[in-house]
Amino acid sequence: MAVPADDKTLNLQDELSFPILLADRVIKSAQEAESSKQECSDLAMQVERLSHMLRSTVRLAALSAHPLYERPVRRIVADMAKNLERALTLIRKCKHSGVLRQVFSITTTADFRKVSNLLESSIGDMKWLLSIFDSEGTNLSLPPIASNDPILAWVWSYIATIQMGQLKDRTDAANELASLARDNDRNKKMIVEEGGIAPLLKLLKEGASAEAQIAAATALSNIATDKERVISIVQNLGVPIIVQVLGDSSTRVRIPVANLVARMAELYPEAQEEFARENATRPLVSTLSMGAVLDDPKLHLGKTTIHSLVQINKELTKNGKATSINDHNNSSSLLGRSHSSSTHYDGTSRGGHYNKKEREWETESPEVKLKVKVNCAEALWKLSKGSLENSKKIAETKGLLCLAKIIEVERGDLQLNCLMTVMEIAAVAASNSDLRRAAFKTNSPPAKAVFDQLLRVTQEGSSPRLQIPAIRAIGFLARTFPARERRIIGPLVVQLGNNNVEVATEAAVALGKFVSPENFNCVEHSKAVIEFDGIPPLMKLLEIQEQGPQMHGVVLLCYLALHFSNSKALEQAEALKALEGAARSVVAQNPDLRDLFARAIHQLTVYQDAAYPHRQPSAT
Template sequence: MATTEEEKTLQDELSLPILLADRVIKSAQEAESTKLEFSELAKQVESLSSMLRSTVRLASSTQPLYERPIRRIVADVSKNLDRALTLVRKRKKHSGVLRQVFAITNTANFSKVSNLLGSSIGDMKWLLSIFDSDGTNLSLPPIASNDPILAWVWSYTSTLQMGQLKERADAANELAQLARDNDRNKKMIVEEGGVLPLLKLLKEAALPEAQIAAANALFNIATDQERVRFIVDSLGVPIIVQVLGDSPMRVQVHVANLISRMGELDPIAQEEFVRENVTRRLVSLLSMDTVLDDPKKIQEGRTSIPALVKINKELAVKKPGLFSSHSSFSSHSDGSSRGGGHYKKEKEVESPEMKNKIKLSCSEALWKLSRGSLSNSRKVTETKGLLCLAKIIEVEKGELQLNCLMTVMEIAAVAESNADLRRAAFKTNSPPAKAVLDQLLKVTQESNHSLQIPAIKAIGSLARTFPAKETRIISPLVSQLQNGNVDVATEAAIALGKFVCPDNFNCVEHSKAIVEFLGIPLLMGLLRANERNSDRSQMHGLVLLCYLALHVGNSKALEQAQALNALEGAARSVVAQHPELRELFTKAIHHLTLYQAGPHPHRQPLAI
């Protein structure tokens, strides 16, 4: 809720110091002695009065005025004028000997008030100068002598709000630089009203460079949740989404980066972007020049890579791009083509480097928006998003491929905890799901650790979608248990644990498949190798071993691998750090004991 002071109009704010100035001048003119001192003070106040009235005229003009420095400086002027009025009235009130005593003892006060009025004159001169049409004023007013950044923020923001387009772009660049320096500057720009004019410049500027400057400034400001939320509360999300759809590609790159950062830092911003249908626009830009496979043909035929290549060749003749003129992405239902027609031709001739930049930015934005967001994950899967992500993972390399993998990983993580999304988007007979899974399996077996980890995580998140007969999923994961990179091997153990945990309906069949693919020796090798490594790796490997003991405890492979000894040897230390695993370890050890060959009926139960 706004305070009473904030609710006052600017004219109301200015009326008080003007009234005070008139009273000071009148009181000074009525003084009977030491007229020189009063005359000098009256001149100072007359100067202030004149500048205050000039400010009133500016405030009454049709052009919106940047009020923040006016209110701050005028409040300070009012305090100094009030001090001057108090001093003059005290001087007038005394007579005779008392007046002489007062004059001697208050000379210092008189000098102090005069200095304060001089500072107010300097502040008012500076204030009027920043509203001139000459551009930004980088001089320092007395009020900001101890904090020059404040004066710069005021000056740049004033130009940003009231200057010509080129000057506004330059001011936005300066604010971007200030925001890049430190968090204090970011906070000051927000507090001094810099966000709204930046959003206005982003929305209305006819100059792409001005839009880029505004987007960069907002990007540098939006580095924590509080400031991101301020941009959201300033109704910035609809503006940002509109600009993403309507602007030249070089602007869209910076806007997509802003969306990515805001979505990463604030779940409210994340949901607001999804509500404004940003997902379709991001997928549309990401899919540019990408020939997607026809889902009907994928469903009719095999989803192997050679089959997909053949289908692509056939489709390339009929459909040169992702979206035809009848595509849902081309319609006005999501607003993605409103006002953007004049950039269509420009986008067609953009350089490959620029197209790659926009794809990188959009893929990262999809990744950050999908993290933990059911609504965005559902939006991606309801569009051709999964097909698009699968195709890019297949044909691209480097950062773009990684971003798309991370997006799939985040969507799969959301689907893991939401059965409706899991059934709708990742059912095994779904062509998009098949295309994604093919790529995840392919990447899992590559040697790039940074790609393998998100691919394995995604497969693990989808463990409950695979039927018992889908054993081709198990083999690649089992093989990664012997990966030389401990993080990859650990993620494989975690993923396999999701296949064989009791919550998975097919846990017994999946456990048998792991044994069939010689997973027990590989898992024991991982545990031995990781005795000197991270607690995380050891713990997840042992959890997987516990699940296998529960479901296939009679397996000869477990006995040959001496799984019981391994669990007993590690149980106390693991349970000490993870007490929630006590029951699991107890059950697994008991279960293995029942199937151990040899005279163990009187084995003492392990006190964990």
């Protein structure tokens, strides 16, 4: 009885030994045949060729310097075993004689031809298999087993080359897999199913050449376009390898690797936490900070210690007043050892390696520098989204200061990605008071730098694409600002009247967080909104016949009415009438707002009835 070819408990040697034994039985049975001797002999010759090829494969597996790529071996050997069993069954029938021989002779001619064709296909499969293991480069011929699916043969050949070939051939094969993966999802799925992830990660980790690493990272990025495939990379222990390469590799290699991090983090939340455990944000922030210069080195301080002060004084004496983010973070890296016992700001060790990276950075073209920073900023954005651990680590590595500086001086995708990162960290801080206090304390230099840039982007009004995340970030941090911090409210009120409906709506949402009863300073912030003349643009927003703008505008108006129902501005704007007019449509879409509406309308009604005793009651 045949051993199941898909039994995963069998090692490759055992799986190859079964068809070898089966081939020996076929040859012996052919020698014992009493009828159709020539046909049996012809089959035996075919089987003997297969037996030699199988033994060559066993020797190759035993002597190869690299682990043999097993996937095509197992598929081809399993198919061959079925063909050998059919040959054995047919030849055993030829041991009959007499009347039985005459019965069987009627059907055996076609049967022999069919089995011979099957064995010939197995011979073609084995010739192809040995060729991909022995050849110097990739073999793009088609084995019979893949005649209906040539992509399968190419995938097998490329993976075998990546796992067992020479460096140049491995690089070329990785580039070919990247191209196949770019074509369609079926190819991506096939590469994963045929075991392509592990060899690509190995090629990436080895760092034999920048070209090989770029090819491997690009292939992995093209494969990692859905959750299941990202899970495959994580399960193959890809995250530690990726983070190591981010810290140790050349600038050009970090471009596709950072892109891979962004894709994995976006598609699989558990990957975010894996990257947090490996401290992936550290090399990303370090790359972003390359070449950046801050005007005041004291801004680098988080928790000031005697050690850090001594180090900074040494830097000032040596380098003058301006110092780079990287310089300081290397000098103060001892402060971060509670988070990473043996790594520094860029995720690497100090000394010659760090200087080498700096020198390499200086020689790179502006295009390469920009591209790697854009990708690293996007990776930070995706890592920080909804992740407390990654958001904390970005803040701990002085990442906020770096992000603020880039938002100030850069434009385009780099500025946007940094802004989105700040927004996502702010979103996490909105629901975590510890992060909010640690990262966004209003008197800390990094927080001040971030707030300044958020306000600047909000006020400039050059691009809604930038204004919206800036305004959202300010809104997320609403509970951070004390009552006396009025410089935040004014710009938001101005944007409440922005001609762009999305920007105006986001301003209403942000202001709603400032004046919400959940905000301890809601009364003072409400007063500031009214004093900055926020009621007129708010009433215009309510006139927009769209669900989003109208709802958020009405919520803001309700909060203001709760805190300042006696406001002349609300009275002059006929806020009560506006709320009553919007109540039915908004509450119908948002039933949870019914209580807020009722309380706001009641407050305004009570005030107006008290101020005007002869006023006719409003319809409710």
